[in-house]
Every structure is written in C-alpha cells, then in structure tokens.
Amino acid sequence: MKGKMKANRLRQVVSDILPVDVHCSQPVAPDSLPSTGADCLVSCFCLESVSPDLPAFTRALGHIGKLLHPGGHLMLIGALGESYYFGGPGVRIPVVPLNEAQVCESLRETGYTLIRLEVYTLPQDMRVGVDDVTGVFFVKAKKD
Numbered sequence: 760m761k762g763k764m765k766a767n768r769l770r771q772v773v774s775d776i777l778p779v780d781v782h783c784s785q786p787v788a789p790d791s792l793p794s795t796g797a798d799c800l801v802s803c804f805c806l807e808s809v810s811p812d813l814p815a816f817t818r819a820l821g822h823i824g825k826l827l828h829p830g831g832h833l834m835l836i837g838a839l840g841e842s843y844y845f846g847g848p849g850v851r852i853p854v855v856p857l858n859e860a861q862v863c864e865s866l867r868e869t870g871y872t873l874i875r876l877e878v879y880t881l882p883q884d885m886r887v888g889v890d891d892v893t894g895v896f897f898v899k900a901k902k903d
C-alpha cells in the first residue's frame with residue numbers, strides 16, 4: 760500500500776522521461792531541457808557502470824555537466840572498486856573500478872566543486888557475489 764502511494768505521488772511530480780546517453784557530448788535531445796540549464800542532476804550507479812575506463816567516466820561527467828547551469832548541483836552515487844556486476848544470470852557487465860581520489864579528480868577536471876563526499880564501505884556479509892563492489896560513494900557537487 761505504501762509503495763502504491765509513493766508510486767502515485769511520483770507520477771504526479773514526474774512530468775517527462777527523456778532518453779539520455781552519457782557518452783554523447785549532448786546527452787539529451789536538443790531543446791528537451793530549458794536552455795538555462797537544470798538546477799540539479801541526480802545520477803545513481805550509472806556513470807561507472809557504463810564506462811569502460813576512467814577517461815570515459817570523466818568524459819561522461821563532463822557531458823552531463825553541460826545540462827546544469829553554473830551553480831547547479833550534482834548528486835552522484837556510485838560504486839567503488841567494482842570491476843563487474845551480473846545484470847542477470849550469466850550476464851557479466853564490466854565496470855570501471857574507481858577509488859575516492861579518482862572520483863574527486865574527475866569532478867575537478869570537469870568543472871565541478873566538491874561540496875561533500877561520503878563513503879560507505881560494504882561489510883563482508885553484504886558481498887554476496889553479484890558484483891565485486893567494495894564501497895559506495897555519495898557526492899554533492901556544484902557546477903562551476
């Protein structure tokens with residue numbers, strides 16, 4: 760019941776769903792967002808899991824940053840130390856393994872100011888074999 764209420768509330772506030780490709784320098788179709796740029800972007804376990812290496816992760820951060828107006832915020836959640844995850848039985852998806860310093864440097868290189876970084880280290884009993892994640896990072900950053 761609670762889940763249904765949440766789903767209904769969400770449907771009332773989500774006005775549109777747009778395709779996005781973080782590997783394109785223009786990640787969403789032209790004119791699909793206000794030309795002034797977005798106030799805030801939220802990305803969760805996407806950039807590292809679709810990037811083959813660190814340069815691709817950094818480029819993806821730069822691409823999505825173009826959607827923000829200067830001073831706009833990025834809320835980024837991602838996996839640390841992950842080299843693969845299983846998207847389904849036998850479907851092994853490669854991931855770029857990141858550490859905290861690399862995340863901070865990629866943000867700096869692509870024109871963000873880090874406001875806050877929190878790291879959660881996965882306890883052994885949460886490492887259940889669907890991936891090799893060692894931790895999760897939570898970033899709040901501001902577009903310069």
Ligand SMILES: C[S@@+](CC[C@H](N)C(=O)[O-])C[C@H]1O[C@@H](n2cnc3c(N)ncnc32)[C@H](O)[C@@H]1O
Pocket residue numbers: 779780781782803804805808809
């Ligand atoms: C590990 S899943 C994370 C899904 C969800 N955000 C979550 O936290 O459970 C990675 C997501 O990246 C999306 N994805 C794959 N290629 C992408 C691309 N080039 N640009 C943007 N998103 C992509 C996939 O559709 C998938 O939903």
